[in-house]
Amino acid sequence: xxxxxxQINDLSTENLRSLEKAAQYIKDGETVVFPxxxxxxxxxDALDPEAVKKIFEAKGRPNDNxxxxxxxxxxxxxxxxxxxxxxxxxxxxxxxxxxxxMVLNKSALVPDAVTAGLDTVxxxxxxxPVARAFIRMAGCPIAAPSANRSGRPSPTSAGHVxxxxxxxxxxxxxxxxxxxxxxxxxxxxxxEPPMLLRPGDITVCALRDVLGQVIVAPNVTxxxxxxxxxSPGMKYRHYSPQGDLIVVKGNKTEIIEKITKAxxxxxxxxxxxGVLATNETMNCYKEGITISLGSESDPKExxxxxxxxxxxxxxxxxxxxxxxxxxxxxxxLALINRLxxxxxxxxx
Ligand code: AMP
Ligand code: MG
Numbered sequence: 001x002x003x004x005x006x007q008i009n010d011l012s013t014e015n016l017r018s019l020e021k022a023a024q025y026i027k028d029g030e031t032v033v034f035p036x037x038x039x040x041x042x043x044x045d046a047l048d049p050e051a052v053k054k055i056f057e058a059k060g061r062p063n064d065n066x067x068x069x070x071x072x073x074x075x076x077x078x079x080x081x082x083x084x085x086x087x088x089x090x091x092x093x094x095x096x097x098x099x100x101x102m103v104l105n106k107s108a109l110v111p112d113a114v115t116a117g118l119d120t121v122x123x124x125x126x127x128x129p130v131a132r133a134f135i136r137m138a139g140c141p142i143a144a145p146s147a148n149r150s151g152r153p154s155p156t157s158a159g160h161v162x163x164x165x166x167x168x169x170x171x172x173x174x175x176x177x178x179x180x181x182x183x184x185x186x187x188x189x190x191x192e193p194p195m196l197l198r199p200g201d202i203t204v205c206a207l208r209d210v211l212g213q214v215i216v217a218p219n220v221t222x223x224x225x226x227x228x229x230x231s232p233g234m235k236y237r238h239y240s241p242q243g244d245l246i247v248v249k250g251n252k253t254e255i256i257e258k259i260t261k262a263x264x265x266x267x268x269x270x271x272x273x274g275v276l277a278t279n280e281t282m283n284c285y286k287e288g289i290t291i292s293l294g295s296e297s298d299p300k301e302x303x304x305x306x307x308x309x310x311x312x313x314x315x316x317x318x319x320x321x322x323x324x325x326x327x328x329x330x331x332x333l334a335l336i337n338r339l340x341x342x343x344x345x346x347x348x
Contacts, residue, residue, distance in 0.1 A: 004171040008130050016133070022171050023137035026051075030170035031058055033147040033161050034134050036126040037179045038099045038201070039154040039307070040161050041070065041144030042169065043134075052113040052143050058168040061150040066116040067143040068101050068184070069123045072135040080121060080141060082107050087211055088189040094210050097127035099180055099201040103188040114143045120190055130175055146183060153239045153307035153342065156181045160311060181304035182334050187214070196220060199334035201303070220337055221328075239342040241310040243274065243318045247343045249325045256284045258348060259322045263287040266320055274313045276323035278302070289316055299331040306338060 004025075006018040025032050029051040031044045042058060044051035046069045056063055071077060074092055077084065081104040088102055106121035115121050123141075126132065135142050146154035147161050147169075155161045158174040165172070185200030185207070193213040196204055199220055207214045248255050248262075259275055263285065266273040273288040278296040291309050294301035313321050323339060325347075326332050 001167055001170065003166050003169055006171065006173050007175075008173050009175055011129055011133055019130070019134055019173070020137055022173050023134055023139075025170045026138035026140065026142065029054075031055055032134075033165060033169055033172040034131055034142075034144070035128055035173060035175040035178060036070075036131045036144075037128045038126070038182065038184050039156055039178050039180075040147040041126075041131070041142075042147035042165065043070065043138075043142040043144035045138070046070075046114050046141040046143035047109060047111065048140075049111040049113040052111060055143065055145065056113075058165060059145060059148070059150045061145065063113075064116045065145075066118055066122060067114050067145050068186075069110070069114060069121055070131070070135055070142045070144050071123060071125050072132050074125065076141060077104075077123060080107055080110055080123060081105060085189055087194060090210055091187070091189070091207075095202055095206075097125040097132065099127070099184040100124060101184045101186045101198075103186065103190060103197065105190055120188075122186060124184055128179075130173060134173060151238060151240055153241065153310045154183060156304070156307050160308070163311075177308075179304070180300075181307060182338055185334070188217075199337050201300075201334065203330045204333065205330045220333070239307065239310070239338050240344065241318075241321060241342065242314045243272075243321050245310070245321045245323060245343040245346065247323050247325050247340060247347050249347050252281070255324050256281065259285060259324070262322055262348070272317055272319045274316070274318035274321040276309060276313075276321055278324065281324060288322075289313070289318060296326075299335065302326065302332070303335040306335060306342075310342060 006022050008015045022032050029048050031054045033042050044055050101122045101124040103120045103122050110121045148155050149164045156178045180201045185202040186198035188195040195215045197217050248258050275285050275288050275290040277290050279292050280296050282290045282292045293305050
């Protein structure tokens, strides 16, 4: 398949014309990659099961992993859900448009292909002008998972989507690198108290500030691969680079010592090795390819860079990546959740 590429950085008159063309693909039941503030999404008409099927095919995504439905305006939610609990309204008011996905009871209008047969549907309004204009022009809710091949790190730049999906989708809207760099926070609003299923840029504390009690699904913080998970998408090996990613635990001195020892060992074995460090530690390593995630004083920067750094190691053909563990707190929970998953919960 030939992928038509639209470069759209702002909503100039000329770009709006291109965006109309991209939206026409959605109207025709085809797939289109588009930018959001979290990561790039791979979209199709959420109300057309045949179009939704094409998303799963392009990604190589297991059918039992449901998709997030993206809207342009709050009013569009009414037709898609059977009820909106008062607490969901509070979240909409505070965090939409933005990187927050709510799981709600679905209406009959939402096809099983989107929800993987669940009675619930995940919905959000992205905070990205191009994404919003695109959804408005398409004239339908857009189902969109991250625009990567299944299992790979989510795409945060044009290069990533081209690498993964060129030739597998009808069109791509290419724009600047994504602002946040990790997927949205997912919260289940069908249970009381609400349950956080996936951490993201909207933190647990931010949610508790407006809702009071919020439970965190056990697998979000567990250090072991969960057998049984609340959100179907959480069970797969995810976000992973091609090399073996290993998270190195301990205090700072221990981490540096462990990695230094591992580097010596791997060098002897003639392995191509990498270290995922921070600005503060990157000069501590004398062997291997050391890449910084950013400054440890800036968790948002670390989060924004994670997936692109993992892909850089792939581009360099690195076989083993040692990643320094990151202290867990409200600000780093999402980043750590993705890092551990990418590592398949492999720790030393
Ligand atoms: P992605 O779009 O690749 O970020 O994946 C969407 C995420 O939302 C996955 O982790 C899904 O399991 C989760 N999700 C989507 N729909 C539901 C739902 N109805 N209930 C629980 N989790 C959901
Ligand atoms: Mg994904």
